[in-house]
Amino acid sequence: MTASAYAWQSVRAEALRRIRTREWPPGAMIPKEAEIAQELGCARATVNRALRDLAEAGYLDRRRKGGTRVTETPVRRAVFEIAIIRHEVEQSGASYGYTLLEDRIERLPDELAATLDQPRGTRWRRVIALHSAGKRPFCLEDRWLNPDLVPKERADFAASSANEWLVRNVPFTGGELSFQARKADTALASRLGCARGSAVFGVERITRTDDAAVTAVTLTYAPGYRLTTTLG
Amino acid sequence: MTASAYAWQSVRAEALRRIRTREWPPGAMIPKEAEIAQELGCARATVNRALRDLAEAGYLDRRRKGGTRVTETPVRRAVFEIAIIRHEVEQSGASYGYTLLEDRIERLPDELAATLDQPRGTRWRRVIALHSAGKRPFCLEDRWLNPDLVPKERADFAASSANEWLVRNVPFTGGELSFQARKADTALASRLGCARGSAVFGVERITRTDDAAVTAVTLTYAPGYRLTTTLG
Incomplete structure (x- = not known):
């Protein structure tokens, strides 16, 4: 039937x-x-x-x-599409720009190592890149990558972002996501081209496969960003 | 089968x-x-x-x-549970407090009236309330309500919030939701007990039934708030 x-x-x-x-x-x-x-x-x-x-x-x-x-109190759920940043920019009608700022092997901060189930002192790949809309900074991507799963030889982020590469190449099975508001410090303000102390929208995301953590990323959007979805 | x-x-x-x-x-x-x-x-x-x-x-x-x-590029989706604010506070282990600050009939701002498909000059019910965790401000609820659907006689928010009443009583069929970071102005900072210029997390939500807009709310959380979900 x-x-x-x-x-x-x-x-x-x-x-x-x-x-x-x-x-x-x-x-x-x-x-x-x-x-x-x-x-x-x-x-x-x-x-x-x-x-x-x-x-x-x-x-x-x-x-x-x-x-x-x-249910005693119906829980309402909202679904967000996690877009590739390039698509977010292009859908707004602006031209997309991408600049790789840093790509090096670095010691994971202890707290992050614990969250990712890695031993203290583990060295991961750190990639920092700026996504822009028109000529203006749109989003700073500050990312840690498991170098066994995403080695430089296999994944080069000079011309296009880790954000995009991961969505296309790494099977995604789970992770954590959080949103928060934060104040831009001097370094962040300089990279996002905004005043120090501006309120900026931050997304933190950890992605895991069945076996291991793949990446931990902080995306920070320039002031004025709004994440929107429809309900129901 | x-x-x-x-x-x-x-x-x-x-x-x-x-x-x-x-x-x-x-x-x-x-x-x-x-x-x-x-x-x-x-x-x-x-x-x-x-x-x-x-x-x-x-x-x-x-x-x-x-x-x-x-799909060419798999779109990843994240699902958020839209909790009742009281439950959010209680789940953090803190005791929940609620204070109704304002409840009056007021003219809708023109831009909001347009968004809600209401004629210019329409008067709606405006309710402002503070949710607290322990003794500290947690979230300011600034809400417009369609007075035909949620009249004061039928829905009194002196002792418990419109947030809770709506979830229990109004069939929810659709709407829009957005998240953003903003700077607390003097009024907001005073109500949330934080410094002026603090970065605060804002949620805007419009709820509609099949026939009409029911409510438009801005929830602003005290600094440090983080909205979290698991993926996959």
């Missing part, structure tokens, strides 16, 4: 109606998939698809053994 | 292997679902589930008519 696109969306709409009208109240267990399928006259796989979608959207909480409940 | 949890994950792993080894190279069309199902000896719905997951993860690009291609 094939679940048509229409069918699961109808089931989703009906389930959402029951959640919103509190026919299925917050915290309550909802009927089994097979029961819902029988009641609505559709395949169980269709119900499964619809409930999975509602769980992803935060309306339902599915436990492997405990069945499916309506 | 029911797709077991194991089956679709195996199909996903096999498809991902083909993408990574470039057996299915970037930009190439992949075989039809029915062909893959026949080759692997599983249900077409199982293949569909696996490919959908890979598309959500950015490895495949599915077009309604044009079939499914391997």
Whole structure:
């Protein structure tokens, strides 16, 4: 039996109606998939698809053994696309520029080594590069790379960025991402062409494969940057 | 035929292997679902589930008519949970505090009115509240509310926040979300208990139902805030 696109969306709409009208109240267990399928006259796989979608959207909480409940407080989720920086610039209509500033082997700071499960004193490859939009600095990429996985011989970042190379070449299986606001110090202000003390948007990201940490990067955007997504 | 949890994950792993080894190279069309199902000896719905997951993860690009291609450059997506502010504070182990600062009817700024599809001069409800962690300011909530949908009689925010009330009571169907860094001006610095000129993290969010805009909010977090998620 094939679940048509229409069918699961109808089931989703009906389930959402029951959640919103509190026919299925917050915290309550909802009927089994097979029961819902029988009641609505559709395949169980269709119900499964619809409930999975509602769980992803935060309306339902599915436990492997405990069945499916309506969440007490729906958690809303926002999805961001992690664009290649060049694409971000080009999509804004500006011409993209790239300058490699540093590429050398350096000792990992102890705290970062611990986060990356590397022994103290481990030396990684450090690459610093500036992405620009028009003639103006757009984003400073300050990156540590595992030299076993991304050696200079195999990955040269003189002409195009590590950001782009990694997305194309390293299978991505997990990691951590955080956003914060910070004040530009003298060095950062000089590289981003802004006043010292400006409020700048920072992204920190660690990428891991199944076996090892690949890279840790701090992206700092020039003042005025805004990261946007649509919801729902 | 029911797709077991194991089956679709195996199909996903096999498809991902083909993408990574470039057996299915970037930009190439992949075989039809029915062909893959026949080759692997599983249900077409199982293949569909696996490919959908890979598309959500950015490895495949599915077009309604044009079939499914391997993306030229995989787009990586990050998912953030939009927590209730009280939960964010409580999860950090601090005790949560809430103070309503303002609640009045006010004219929408023209630019915001345009964004919200409201006529110039429309008056909305404006609510300003401070969320604190321990005794320290944590987040300033500066919110506009559609008074037809969230009137004072029905929704009183003296004791608990509009943030929480909306998540519980207003069906959420869409909107926009953006993050940025900004400098605290005198008013903001005074409310957040930080130095003027501090770099603070701002979240702007517009929430809509199918029919109308419900609310536009700016959340500004005290210095040091970091929004974090795991990837993959």
